[in-house]
Every structure is written in C-alpha cells, then in structure tokens.
Amino acid sequence: MKFSLSVTMAVLLGSTAAFAQTADLPQQGNEWFTSAQETLQQLVERQENTNRALNVILFVADGNGVGTNYATRLFEGQQQGGLGDDHNLPQDEFPYSALVKTYSANGQTPDSAPTATAMNSGIKTKNDLINVTDNVAVGDCAAGLENGVRTFAEIVSDMDKSVGVISTARITHATPAAVYARTADRDFEDDTLIPEGCEQDDIALQLYQQMENGVIDLAMGGGRRHFITTDTTDAEDSAGVREDSQNLAQMAVDNLSASYVQTQEEFDALDLTAEGPILGLFEPSHMQYEADRSGEPSLAEMTTAAIEKLSQNDNGYYLEVEAGRVDHANHAGNAARVLTDGVAFAEAIRVADEMTDDADTLIIVTSDHEHAIAFNGYCGRGSDILGLCMQVNGDGIEALDEPNMASDALPYTVIGYLNGAGSVLVEQIPDEAETSAATDVDTGEASPEAGAPIYSGDRSAIADADVTDIDYLQQALIPMSSETHSGEDVAVYAKGPWAHLFDGTIEQNVIFHVMHHAATAGEATSN
Numbered sequence: 001m002k003f004s005l006s007v008t009m010a011v012l013l014g015s016t017a018a019f020a021q022t023a024d025l026p027q028q029g030n031e032w033f034t035s036a037q038e039t040l041q042q043l044v045e046r047q048e049n050t051n052r053a054l055n056v057i058l059f060v061a062d063g064n065g066v067g068t069n070y071a072t073r074l075f076e077g078q079q080q081g082g083l084g085d086d087h088n089l090p091q092d093e094f095p096y097s098a099l100v101k102t103y104s105a106n107g108q109t110p111d112s113a114p115t116a117t118a119m120n121s122g123i124k125t126k127n128d129l130i131n132v133t134d135n136v137a138v139g140d141c142a143a144g145l146e147n148g149v150r151t152f153a154e155i156v157s158d159m160d161k162s163v164g165v166i167s168t169a170r171i172t173h174a175t176p177a178a179v180y181a182r183t184a185d186r187d188f189e190d191d192t193l194i195p196e197g198c199e200q201d202d203i204a205l206q207l208y209q210q211m212e213n214g215v216i217d218l219a220m221g222g223g224r225r226h227f228i229t230t231d232t233t234d235a236e237d238s239a240g241v242r243e244d245s246q247n248l249a250q251m252a253v254d255n256l257s258a259s260y261v262q263t264q265e266e267f268d269a270l271d272l273t274a275e276g277p278i279l280g281l282f283e284p285s286h287m288q289y290e291a292d293r294s295g296e297p298s299l300a301e302m303t304t305a306a307i308e309k310l311s312q313n314d315n316g317y318y319l320e321v322e323a324g325r326v327d328h329a330n331h332a333g334n335a336a337r338v339l340t341d342g343v344a345f346a347e348a349i350r351v352a353d354e355m356t357d358d359a360d361t362l363i364i365v366t367s368d369h370e371h372a373i374a375f376n377g378y379c380g381r382g383s384d385i386l387g388l389c390m391q392v393n394g395d396g397i398e399a400l401d402e403p404n405m406a407s408d409a410l411p412y413t414v415i416g417y418l419n420g421a422g423s424v425l426v427e428q429i430p431d432e433a434e435t436s437a438a439t440d441v442d443t444g445e446a447s448p449e450a451g452a453p454i455y456s457g458d459r460s461a462i463a464d465a466d467v468t469d470i471d472y473l474q475q476a477l478i479p480m481s482s483e484t485h486s487g488e489d490v491a492v493y494a495k496g497p498w499a500h501l502f503d504g505t506i507e508q509n510v511i512f513h514v515m516h517h518a519a520t521a522g523e524a525t526s527n
Contacts, residue, residue, distance in 0.1 A: 009298070037121070046095055049496060050497065050522045051522050051524070052360075052497060053515075053522075054316035055317050055361040056306075056316075056515050057318075057352055059348070059363070060322045060367060064342065065490040066341065069091075069491065071375075074385040075342065096495065096500050102487065105125050107124045111127045111369075116175040117131050118398050118512065119511045120512060122513055128185055136349030138185055153318055159315065163286055163318050165219050167221035168344075170221060171220070171222065179216075180210040189204060190202050190225075204227050205248065207248075211258065219280070221324075224238075225238065228240030230242065238284045249279060252279050282297065289337045290343070300348040303352055307351075332482070339386070360496075361496050364511065367490040371484070372419055373420060378394075381393075382399045385415065387414065388411045388467060406459075416475050418479055421473055423455075497518045499518075
C-alpha cells in the first residue's frame, strides 16, 4: 500500500509539473491545446474499478469495425449539424479501449460464428462453428456433440443471474445463437436445415430448450419462421418452415408461461413484471433496417425492455445486444442503411448507460469483424459522409463546394468498398473474334478465352447519381453480389468493473475472460 501511494503521488506531482510547464508555450490559448489538457487531466484522475460486476452487457454491432464506427460517428455528428469528425458516439467516450484481432482458427477473415463463439465461450474456433472446438469439421454433427463448450450465459445462469439476448437479425443467426447454442454448422437454424443422419438439435429448438432450462430469460429479434410450423401462420400471415410439428413459440407460452410478442403493439403491452421468459419474434426473417422500420420496436426500445426485465433479478444479469443489420447493409454496399442502423445502435448504448450504474455494471461495446469498407481522400472537413469528397478549404475550416476529381475527371464518394454489388467493373461478353487464349506480347498476361466474360471500368453513372439516397450503393472495385468481411482489427470499448483490463491489442476470445473475471472477482457492491 505504501508503495502504491508513493507511485500515485509521483504521477500526480509529475502531471502537475507538466501542466505548469505549458504556461510558457505560445499555443497554450489554442482551443485544441486546452481541450487536450482537459483530456489529460481526466486521464490522470481516472480510477480503476475492481468491484465485482453484478451485470454484464455486451454490445455487438455486427460488421462494425473501426472504419464503420468512424463513418457512423461522422454521420450522427453531421445529422446534428456539426462537421462530424469531432463528434463522439457514446462508446467513443468510454474510458477504456483496445484493438481486437478477429481471425478465426481457420480463417484470416472470419464469419460471425467463430467470432461470437470467441466472445461467449473464450476460445477461437473455425468459421461456421458455434461453441464447439476447432477439431470439429464443419457439418460433422457427431463430433460437434462431443466437443461442445460451456457458454458465459450458462456460467452466469449457474450463479443465479438472468440472461437476455437481442438482435435485429434472426435470433437464430450466428451472433445471437452463440449466447445459447452449440452447432457444427451455423446454418442449422431449424429442423429442415439439419441434414439426414445428424442428431444435433437445430438452433431454434436449442433456444427453446435453454428457456426451458432456465438459462435464457429473454430473447428478442427476427427469425419467427424458424419457430413455427408450416401449417401455422404468424401475425403477418406468413407460414413457418418447421416440419417437425413443434410450434416452439406456442410451446414456450404453454409450457414455460412465456410472454410471446410479434408486433410493436404487443411489445408495448408487455408486462415486464410477469413470471416466465419473454420471446419477441418480430419478423419471419431479419428485422427491418432502422430506415425502413415500421410496426416493430427499435433496438433501443428492446434494450430498455430487456434491462427493465432482467434487472428485477437481485443477482444480476448478462445481456447481449446485437445490431445485426449493420453487417447486412455493408454486404449490400449500402452505406446509408449501414449508418442509420449504426446510429440506432448508438442510441441503444446510450439508454443502457443511462439505466445502469458504472459501479456494478460492465458495459462492453465491440464488433465481431469489419468489412471491406474504405474512405477516399483528400476530403475537406464537413464533406457529407454519404456524399462526394469535397475539396479542402485552404483559407478556412469547412470544405469547399467543389468535389475532388479523379484522373477520369469524375468525382468520387467519401465511402467506397473494395468489392461488392456497386462495382465499377462492368461484365462484358466479348465476341470470339476479338479474344484469344494467347499471351499478350506487351503485358505478358494471358488474354481471356474466347467468349469468356471480361470486365471494364465505368464510373460515369456517378455524375448524375444522388449518392446520398437511402438506396444508393457505394462504388466498389471487385464485382461481387455480396460485399465481403475484412480480417482487420476491430475496437472494443468498455466501462465499469474491470473495464481497465481492455488494453493494447488482444485476441477476440479475451473478451470472454474479462467478462468472466469481472463477474467473479473483486468485491460485490451494495446498492
């Protein structure tokens, strides 16, 4: 203790001297300088929280890496009338952060199954596997049944905590499924998708079973079709897909006294004090994008309801909240919907932060992976993040009213993608007479075979496009029907008990270990 106190005093005295030395600097009155001094003071005064975490909330914006987070920051800031880049999302203001390596056991670029497994079970595994070890071949049901791991939800349930999972994707999709399921293939969402001879239960059935086991107390998202049978219609008159005669939604009501809701009206009428779990299934497949949302709750509304429900347990809770459609809009190359859902994610974080106490609640904000999103330069400040890259203003701060031009004399958007449906390379089928399989003597490259498709670039459409339109697809390079994930690092932001353990660059599975440590170490707080 004496050593720790002396170290603390040395730091404080050193920082005081540092502040004093700035009095002689000519830049001391500059607003950037004074703002940085205020930040430094906050860092010096920061105190580590080593309480035991009563509650753990894990926020995952699927596909929301550092780049996508940056774009969302500018988008929200510009919506509020600012230039955007100096704006902060709620997670940007969390005191602790780290970079996270997202590769899987067999993939330099992962999908959401192994990344969600890393966060919920503490191990890395192969692409397409959920909560089974990496010595299982994808689709090997027998091996999957023998090599399952124990999840954080099951661990804290044994501590008498409540557990909830929310997603704007199907609740049986990879990221939410990792809270409660084990599967040799992420695609086994209902009984019709289980191959013949496979004895593994499908993912929707496993959610029902985990409710029955008392592990899952609340689940909200899309994916209704996987829970009801082909002879059952839902609130939208859509039939289910199950062929095993098990209407899991109705079974939850009949057998578990669950509250089952499908619409905004039913959600609004929920009795959050009622006994039994809550099952909210608001779409046959994924929930709507926030820009198109109608007749179903927002991510912030579901988060609010979940915290109100789960916090009734004096022993605390674990809640995972996924903004699943950030990923889907990135796959589509549709930046406007990416950022609209990103702002909805930020609002869910804000309400959770307001409803909880830093003294006893660990809040973690992260992503499972990034996408092949990119940002063009050199854009002046205030360039619309969904618009064209405008010229830097040498005489002032805000960008000029003139776009930058590429070598083809055409403007370009701030956001682009390395690959995707918005590719500027247009497929053409050449005449046989115009092509051969011979090697080009000038380039040393093989020419395409006769009749094979070739691609040529064409960016001319951008001249007349409304690039800020909600349906606009950002220009991409490599032609693909669906833009791909990226293997680069994502960020993790944290506050609350043991949040200071997030530091430096970490493996993704370390997130589980910090959550587990926070929930079991330190001293419990008295409220």
